[in-house]
Each structure stands twice: as structure tokens, then as C-alpha cells.
Amino acid sequence: MFLEGYTQKTRWRRAARGLSFVMIAAAIWGAYFAWRPPAPTLGLRHIEHWGRDSRTVSLTFDDGPHPLTTPLLLAALKRANVKATFFVVGDGLRLYPELARRMVRDGHSLANHSQYHFNLTRISPTEYPHEIETCFAAIERAYKSAGKEVRPTRLFRPPGGGLNREAIDYLYRNDVTLGWWSNNVGDWARPPAWKIWSGVTSNLRPGDIILLHDAGVGTPQAIPGIVKAARHQGLEFAPMPEQ
Numbered sequence: 001m002f003l004e005g006y007t008q009k010t011r012w013r014r015a016a017r018g019l020s021f022v023m024i025a026a027a028i029w030g031a032y033f034a035w036r037p038p039a040p041t042l043g044l045r046h047i048e049h050w051g052r053d054s055r056t057v058s059l060t061f062d063d064g065p066h067p068l069t070t071p072l073l074l075a076a077l078k079r080a081n082v083k084a085t086f087f088v089v090g091d092g093l094r095l096y097p098e099l100a101r102r103m104v105r106d107g108h109s110l111a112n113h114s115q116y117h118f119n120l121t122r123i124s125p126t127e128y129p130h131e132i133e134t135c136f137a138a139i140e141r142a143y144k145s146a147g148k149e150v151r152p153t154r155l156f157r158p159p160g161g162g163l164n165r166e167a168i169d170y171l172y173r174n175d176v177t178l179g180w181w182s183n184n185v186g187d188w189a190r191p192p193a194w195k196i197w198s199g200v201t202s203n204l205r206p207g208d209i210i211l212l213h214d215a216g217v218g219t220p221q222a223i224p225g226i227v228k229a230a231r232h233q234g235l236e237f238a239p240m241p242e243q
């Protein structure tokens with residue numbers, strides 16, 4: 001009698017254990033399917049680094065043109081003899097076409113940072129074509145109005161780095177290259193120049209793509225020190241690669 005009750009209890013316990021295992025496994029499986037990245041993620045072209053063997057690094061500036069900081073950046077880059085990549089906002093090109101022309105005439109490359117700087121995760125996917133293609137068209141016009149040969153680009157950096165399944169899927173289907181970075185000091189928060197300089201240079205590795213912003217006065221002031229430290233390491237500067 002005692003033994004029978006014991007066996008019965010053990011059976012129930014085993015069944016309960018088995019059931020909870022199945023439920024946990026189902027929850028993990030379900031969570032994975034809800035989260036899993038879309039298949040195109042694997043095929044989406046993205047650039048975040050020049051490659052391990054490269055001795056080149058790139059300075060990239062998001063959010064311009066800006067009436068106050070773009071002239072300061074252009075002056076600092078000219079003095080340092082560095083060509084960079086500006087991830088411009090299409091509406092900024094419309095507002096400050098003369099600054100866009102100066103970027104191009106100084107030999108810098110333009111790339112896409114959206115038309116209005118909306119985070120793609122917070123707008124409807126129906127707005128992606130306008131947010132992305134309008135800026136590509138504005139970039140092409142900026143090259144032409146500067147009297148320079150158009151450097152065709154499909155390089156795009158999402159505002160705030162915001163990406164979700166729909167955005168990744170759109171970029172993949174529309175032949176866009178994701179322009180990422182490998183060195184990020186957080187200069188969007190407007191730290192003083194010395195902090196930007198020490199943050200970038202203490203982590204600087206060959207091949208780095210350095211994320212900076214055309215938004216604060218600390219960044220242009222940090223350029224000479226960053227360039228000097230990089231050249232001291234035997235590194236050279238070029239605009240970000242397209243492929």
C-alpha cells in the first residue's frame with residue numbers, strides 16, 4: 001500500500017517535470033522565433049571597418065550640414081589634409097546647399113543619413129522610400145551643383161542606429177549598404193574636445209571607421225589631435241569605402 005502510493009507520486013512528479021521541460025523548451029523556441037533576425041540580415045551589405053590588414057582609417061560625421069559646425073569641421077579637415085565622409089541629412093542639404101557644395105569641393109564624400117533624421121524604428125515602413133531615396137537624390141544634386149563628378153553612393157547610416165526587421169528588409173531589397181562604425185566616442189552628447197580626442201585615440205585600431213557628429217564645437221577642435229595620433233601610429237585617412 002505504502003509502496004503503491006510512493007510509485008504513484010513519483011510518476012506524477014516525473015510527468016510534471018516532463019511537462020515543465022516541454023513548456024520551457026516551447027517558450028525558448030517561441031521567443032527565438034519572435035526575435036530571430038530576418039533572413040536578409042545575412043545578405044545585407046554592411047561596412048563597419050576597413051579590414052584587419054588595412055592601415056587606413058576613416059572619419060565620418062553624421063547629422064550635417066550645420067551652419068555653425070560644418071565650417072569649423074571643414075577648416076579643421078583642410079588644415080589636417082584629411083578627406084572624410086559626411087553622412088548628411090537630406091533636409092539639411094536643402095537648407096544649406098552652400099555648405100554641401102563646400103563639403104564636395106573640399107574633396108569629401110557624402111553618404112545618406114536620411115531625409116529628416118527620423119529613427120526608422122519609429123516610423124511606418126511606408127515612409128522608408130521617402131526617408132532614404134529622397135536623401136540619395138539630394139546627394140546626387142549636391143555633387144552636380146558643386147560642379148564635381150557624382151560619386152555614386154548607396155551608403156546609408158540609420159539615424160540613432162535604429163534598425164528593426166522591416167528596416168533591414170527594406171535596405172536589403174533596395175540595394176542599400178549599411179554604413180556602420182567601429183569607433184564610437186559618443187560625441188553627440190557634446191563632451192569637451194579633450195574627451196573626444198582621448199576617447200577616440202585610446203581605442204583607435206588600424207582599419208577603424210570613426211563615428212563623429214557634425215553637431216558640437218568640441219568635435220572640430222578634437223580633429224588635429226586625433227589625426228596626429230593616428231598618423232603617429234602609421235595610419236592614413238580616406239573617406240569610408242563603398243564596398
Ligand SMILES: [Zn+2]
Pocket residue numbers: 062063113117159160
Ligand atoms: Zn544622426
